[in-house]
Amino acid sequence: MLRLLSYLLGLLIFPSVQGGIASNSKDQSMCVLQDAPQQCGSFCLAALNPIFDDTDSMRTTLDEIKAELKAGLDSRLKQELKEDFANSIQALQTKLDARLDRTEELRMMKITADVNDDLKSQLNTLHDTIKHLQSQLKISEGQIKSKEDILKVKEELIKSQHEHLKNRDEQISDLRTEINSIDNIKSELSSQLSELQKTDDILHDSCPSDSPNGIYQIKLRGLEPFKVPCVSSTFGWTVIQRRIDGSENFNRTWNDYKSGFGNVRGEFFIGLEKLHRMTEARPHELYIKLGKVNGSTSYAHYDDFKIGSEEEEYKLKNLGKYSGEAGDSLSDNKNQKFTTFDRDNDNINDFNCASTYGAWWHKACSDSLLNAKYFKDGKGYRGILWYSWQENEDELLTFVEMMIRPKSL
């Protein structure tokens, strides 16, 4: 209440003191100067008199007001300052904002720069990578080139091998042709061979004619092939027995005489089984050549010589007609079985002619003893004999050759 009053007072008083106080507001002082004297009148004077009386208190109050005003002024100034400050701050704020913007800009720029740096470093890295790749490319190019060279060499190699293979193919085809011709020759030869074998089978069941004398192979049906000496230069005789030097033992068993023994190039006997098979198949003639130690020779020939089977004890089944120079010392033995020292088929009981005179177709023994003991000098006891060609008792034969051949009809 007091404050309101003082304020009102202040308002009323203000124009009078106004001249002594510097005023910043013209409108306010003008109001006071214009209106106060008229408005006041008698009322104002009556009210103001006490106040003017108390000058000291007024002054105090004035001072107070002054102070107050001053304070107000101060506050006003302060306000202005404040405003200035605010403006400054505003300006500063604006500047700051600008600065901030700039900073932001700079920051952005920095970021951009950083990014640029980053990009730069990345670029550098890329550059390095590209460099590296380029060097690798160079290396790869070099490798490719060397590989191409190798490839070239290999192509050459393949080419030459191809050439080689071509040559081989030609060689192979040549060889095939040769093989074919060889095969043809082979089949021709084999057919010729089989032809020859057929011929062999037909011809070689006895010695060939008009061929060199010598040893030939003979094949008889049912028997293994065997070798015989052949007198083939003119007639084709097969030698079946030979005595020339006494080197072979002729005092042998039935089985030996059955299968034959001795050396076909020397003394030997062909064997009774072979004689049987040869003379059974075809009619044969027999030629006996005889010789003495002084070199004189003779012969006996029979034109139908045939020997029986083992079941027939290799019987002298036939002889045919005799011819010759030595005389007939064998016809008496016709139809006699063969006798060996171990197979007695002769006509004498309690005596084996073979044990004494050698194996033969003995009857009561024989006039011919061609398997008897051999005496080199022709002188001996119970030696080789052809009785019809014997002039002296002790004159023995030192050469015998019995031969047969198929009869030519």
Ligand SMILES: *[C@@H]1O[C@H](CO)[C@@H](O)[C@H](O)[C@H]1NC(C)=O
């Ligand atoms: C051999 O001796 C016999 C008598 O023993 C005789 O007749 C013959 O002429 C003789 N031969 C030769 C070739 O000497």
Ligand SMILES: *[C@@H]1O[C@H](CO)[C@@H](O)[C@H](O)[C@H]1NC(C)=O
């Ligand atoms: C033949 O041999 C038999 C048995 O060894 C013998 O008994 C016989 O006397 C011999 N004959 C001759 C002529 O040597």
Ligand SMILES: [Ca+2]
């Ligand atoms: Ca007897």
